[in-house]
Every structure is written in structure tokens, then in C-alpha cells.
Amino acid sequence: MALKRLLPAAGVIEGFIDRVGALTAWIALAMIGLVATNVVLRYSLSLGSVWAQELEWHLLAALILLGMSHALQRGDNVRVDVFYARFPPAAKRVVDVIAAVLLIAVSLLFIQLSLGYVEQARSIGESSPDPGGIPYRWLVKGLIPLGYGLLVLQQLAHLLRLLHGSATPPQEPDHA
Numbered sequence: 001m002a003l004k005r006l007l008p009a010a011g012v013i014e015g016f017i018d019r020v021g022a023l024t025a026w027i028a029l030a031m032i033g034l035v036a037t038n039v040v041l042r043y044s045l046s047l048g049s050v051w052a053q054e055l056e057w058h059l060l061a062a063l064i065l066l067g068m069s070h071a072l073q074r075g076d077n078v079r080v081d082v083f084y085a086r087f088p089p090a091a092k093r094v095v096d097v098i099a100a101v102l103l104i105a106v107s108l109l110f111i112q113l114s115l116g117y118v119e120q121a122r123s124i125g126e127s128s129p130d131p132g133g134i135p136y137r138w139l140v141k142g143l144i145p146l147g148y149g150l151l152v153l154q155q156l157a158h159l160l161r162l163l164h165g166s167a168t169p170p171q172e173p174d175h176a
Contacts, residue, residue: 006160013157014073020150021070024063031059050132058140065147069154093162100159107148107155114144 035056041047084095120126121138128134 004164007164010157010160013153017069017073017150017154017157020066021073024067024070027059027063027066031056031063034059050128050130051134054128054130054134058134061140062143065143066150068147069150072151073154073158097159097162100155100162104152104155104159107151110148111145111152114141114148118142118145 034052038048038052038056084092087095118138118141121141126137126141128137
């Protein structure tokens, strides 16, 4: 009964993760534009910028850390399911619950470990060691606990749906 009352929270979390996923699509577009511009400038005009090259890496970090919860929500993650594909739905649900709990635990550990790392970078005002590089490197490092926090939220929503029985096991991909 309590799970049924928490189910709307799963929908709110999933909606939020969808909006973060839309943001990551824009980050991917910006990254593609930046990489293309850097390549054209470097090879046609022999112009390059440390700042622009570092921004590529920072955008990649944002894309991965903010996008992983959305990819997992959509089932776009890499899955090795040699045995899982043959399991009955009840066994798949048990495996999915165990996987969700383990992923939450690992994500919480990553958050705990990364907070000191981010705080240290912030407290010393860490910036790029390269001349012309990006300042405030702690901001990109701050994406680590944020990204894993989003993963915890997404997995909590998934776990609520699994325990309620409203989540369906992932479908096998079409190989046609």
C-alpha cells in the first residue's frame, strides 16, 4: 500500500531525468559543433586553443555524467544477457531489483568519495595547469557527485516500479 502512494514520485523523478536527458542532447550538439570548429580551425588556419580543447573534455564529462541516468532509464545501456534473456519474468524482476539496489549502493559510494575530491579542488581554486586553459576546474569535478546523484534518483524510481510490479523487464533487441 505504501509503495502505491510512492509511485507518483517515481513519475516525477523520471520526468526530471527526461529533462536532464534533453539537456544532455544539447550538450552533445554543442560538443559536436565545438569539435568540428576546432578541427576546421586547426587544419585549415593552423589556429588552436587550449581553452577550446579543454572545453571538449569538459563537455564530454558533462555528457557522460548527466546522460548516464537517462540512458539507463531508457534501456540504452550495454547489457550482457546471455543468461538473463532466458529467465522467466519473475526471475528477471529479482535480478533487476538486486541490480538496482547494487547500483544505488555503488553510486552512493561514488558520491561519498567524490565530495572530498570536489571540495579540495574548490578550496584551492583548481584551474587548468596549461596557459590559456579553463579556470574553475572544480565545477566539472562537481559533475561527478551530481551525475551519480541522478543515477541514484533514477534507480530509486526504477526500484519503486519494480517493487510495485509496474516495471516490465527490458525487451530483447530486434536483430533484424
